[in-house]
Amino acid sequence: MIITQYNIILKRVEKGDIELIRYWRNQPSIRNYMEFKDYITPSMQLKWFESINNKWNYYFLIICDNKTIGLINAKNYNEEKKYGEGGIIIWNKDYLFSSTPVFASLALMNFIFLLMKDPEYSIIKIANSNTLAIQFNKQLGYEPYTKMNAQEGFTYYYLSKENYLAKTKKLNKAAEILSENSEGVKLIGEKSPINLDVINALFSQ
Secondary structure (H helix, E strand, O other): OEEEEOOEEEEEOOHHHHHHHHHHHOOHHHHOOOOOOOOOOHHHHHHHHHHHOOOOOEEEEEEEOOEEEEEEEEEEEEOOOOEEEEEEEEOOHHHHOOOHHHHHHHHHHHHHHHHHOOOOEEEEEEEOOOHHHHHHHHHOOOEEOOOOOOOOOEEEEEEEHHHHHHHOHHHHHHHHHHHOOOOOOEEEOOOOOOOOHHHHHHHHO
16 A cells, blocks of 8 residues: 655555664664653564554555655544544654655645545644654644643644644645645555555545
8 A cells, every 4th residue: 555645655564664664663863752662672563563454553654765764654543533643753864854754744644634534633642852743743733632641751732634624735735846746645556454444445436
């Protein structure tokens, strides 16, 4: 399963990708901002993959300029309440302060809110010390969410579909201009038992 927009490729994580993810997830520059800070072993990583390789969790490698630069996700989707939890990691420092993280986030959120349509909101959890991530997600329309209590040092943020569409209208237009690509978000792949029905239905259109 692949999502593309703004010259960014989001490729759904497969078993063969997990050692690359584990390597970067264990780097102090990333691990220090995570809720789980222990060193991740190969067996722990495999167990993690087996727990997320299903229709409720969507983890994607971010590919730009033929380089795998990070990871983005929409996880723990609640089909009844119509929301999931987002997250993004950029491990290639050459792209950390570029427009690429914005493009990748827009591609995923456009897929969720414009193609899937069913989801109504998204939540994320950010370390209070990660000021870059806080500023970044506020650009997308996320706001502090006091109805959910996070562990000490972290805060939940909330993004409704309505707020996202209003907040990112100009941002999406700017992304079209900067990327020189005005094509809408696209889904590539085929039906799978590890996809939600609403996603599998998109492959028939």
